[in-house]
Amino acid sequence: MKRNMGNADRMIRLIIAAMIVILYFTDFLTGTWSIILLVLAGVFVTTSAIGFCPLYAPLGINTCSIAKSTK
Template sequence: MKSNMGGTDRIIRLIIAAIIAVLYFTGTITGTVSIVALVLAVVFLLTSLVSFCPLYTLVGINTCKVKS
């Protein structure tokens, strides 16, 4: 699995996942929206940890810097 996510992209995903987690655990978002948001946060967290996004592969996006 070749990484296709750059550092900035990973940081943004981690921040969004943290914000969603805080909103969920403080009860600011509830119901079905909270469950969908929490699943999205988990996906963002996992993809940022492994530096690979399957959706980027399908679309052909690569934000990872090329190593010389």
């Protein structure tokens, strides 16, 4: 998997995931939606950690600023 997420994109995802977790543990989020959002937060943390977003690949999005090699 080639990286397709830049640092800014990764940080935004981590901030959103942290906000979801904080809202969950302060009992602001409850019910089924809270579980769905926790799963989404997990996906955000995972994709941020590996630097690859599976949805970006078919859409042709690349926010990674690493220069592409010319071969």
